[in-house]
Amino acid sequence: MTTVFAPLTRPVSALLAKLRIDPFIAAILLTVGVASLLPASGGTATGFGIAANIAVGLLFFLYGARLSSKEAVDGLKHWRLHVTVLSATFVLFPLLGLAASFLSPGLLTSPLYTGVLFLCLLPSTVQSSIAFTSIAKGNVAAAICSASVSNLLGIVLTPLLVALLLSTDGPGVSGQAVLDIVLQLLVPFVAGQLARRWIGGWVSRHSAPLKLVDRGSILLVVYTAFSEGMTEGIWHKLDLGPLFVLLGVCVVLLAAVLTTTSVGARLLGFERADRITIVFCGSKKSLASGLPMATVLFGHGQVGLIVLPLMLFHQIQLIVCAAMARRYARQAAADEPGELVPAS
Template structure:
C-alpha cells in the first residue's frame, strides 16, 4: 500500500474477468459452476461465522456511540447517496450500473482493511475490530433487506417476498460457523493462510461464474468507455462525501482523535469479500457482472485513498486532521 500498488486480490479478480471474457462457461459446464458457486458461498459464510468472535463484539458494545455512528454511515448515509445516484439519467449511468452503485451502498464495512488502516493511522484498533465485525454481522441481515426494499421494481431482479429465503441462504451457514467456533476456532487461527486461499478462491469462482453468464447473455454490449468513466467518478464522489461526513461528524460529536480515525475508516469502507457472494445470491446470474462492477471499482479506489489518508493521520499525530 505504501507505493499505492494495485491490490493483488483485485488483480486476481480482473484476471478472472479476463478468463471469463475469453473462455466463458456455458451449457452443462455453466450449470456445474453454478452448483459449485452455491456451495462456495455457503463455505465462505461458514468461515465468516467461525472466524468472528461473538464475545469480542459483545465486549466492544461499551463504545456504542462510535458503533452507532459507523452503522449510520454504513447503512443510512451510504444508501441515501446510492439512491441519489439512481436519479442520474440512464444516458449518463445505465440502470444496471446505477443498481450496482446502490447495491454497493448497502453492503457492510470491510474487516481486514478497516482494522489495518486504523492501525497505520494510530487509531482505536480495538474499537475498529468490534465495529467492523458488528457491521458484517448486521450486514448478513440488513443488506438483503435493503436490497429488496430499495431495488424492488427497478429491474434488479430481487423479489421482496423471497427475502426470508435469501437471508437464510446467507445466515444459515454463518450461524453454523458460529456454533462450530468453539471446536474449530483455534484450528482456524492456526491455519489462517490456507483458509485465506479458500475464501479468496471462492470469491474468484463467484466472479468467473457471474462474468461468464454476462458474456453468454451479451450484457457487455450495454456499457462503453464513457459510462465506465462516469462510474469511476461516481464511486470517487461517493467515497469523498462519506469520508468528509464521517470525519466532520465525529469531530462535531466530540470523539477523541483515535476514535475519529476509527469512525472514518470503518464508516467509509464497503466489503468486496461479502459483496461478491451476496450479489450471486441476490441477483440473477446474467445481472451480476454489471451489478458488481461498481463494487470492484470502489474497492480499489478506497484502498488507494485510505492508504494515503492513513499515512497522513500517522504523520500528523500531534495535530487534528479531518478528511476533505
C-alpha cells in the same frame, strides 16, 4: 515450486505495490479476462454455479467461526462509536445512492445504477477497516467490533434494503431471494458461530489457508457471473461514457462519506483514536460480502454489470485510505493532533 516461480512473482508483486494496486483486485481483473476469453457455458456453467453456491456457504461458515464473542462484547462498550459507524454505513451511504438516481438512465445504464445503489447498501469491510485503523493509530478494538457487527447486520439488512429500495421494474429482488440469502449466508454463519467452540482455535491458527478459501470463493463467483454475462452478451451494452461516469460517481461517493464521517466525528466530540475508527470503518464497503450477496440476490445472469461499481469502489477506497492511514501515522509519530480531513 515456490523457489522456481519466486523470480517471476516478486517483480509482479513489486509492480503492483508501486502502482498501489491490490493484488486481490488484480486477480479479480485477471479472472474477468479469463471469463471473457474462455467463458463457461452449458453443463460446465451449471457446475461452476453449484460450486460457487457451495463456496459462498463455506465462506460465511468460516466468517461465523472467526468472529470472537469476547472481542464483540469488549468492543460493544463504545456504543456511540458503533451507532455513528452504522449510521454512515446503512443511512448515509443509501441516501447518497438514492441521490445518484438522477444520473440514470441518462448517464448511467439501469444495471450500473442498480450496482451503485447496491454498493451503498452493503456492510463495511472487516480486514481493511481494522488494518487501516491500526496503521493510523486508531481504536483497533472498537474497529474489530464495529466492522464485525456491520457485517453481521449486513447479512440481514442488505437484502432487506435491496428489496425495499430497488425498483421491481428493474433487476430487483423477490421474497424468495431474501429467503435464499438467509439459507445460503445467514444459516452457514450461525452454524459457524455454533461450531466455534470446537474449531475456533483451528481457524485462528490456520489463517493463510482460510484466506485462500475466502479469496478463491470470490474468484469463483466472479468467473461464474462474468461467464454468464459473456454468453448472454450483456457486455456489448457497456459503453465507455457510462464507465467514466461510474468512475466519477465512485470517487465523489467516497469523498463525500470520508468528509462527512471526519467532520461529523469531530463535531460529536470523539477522541482522535475513535475518530480514526469512524472514518475508516464508516467509509468502507465489503467486496467479500458484496459479491456473494449479489449472486444470491440478482442471479448469475444479471450480476456482472451490477457488481462493477463495487469492484471499482473497492480499489479506490484501498488506494485513498492507504494514503490517509500513512498520513495519520506520520501525524501520530510527530505527536501532532492533526485534522481528520481526507487527503487530496
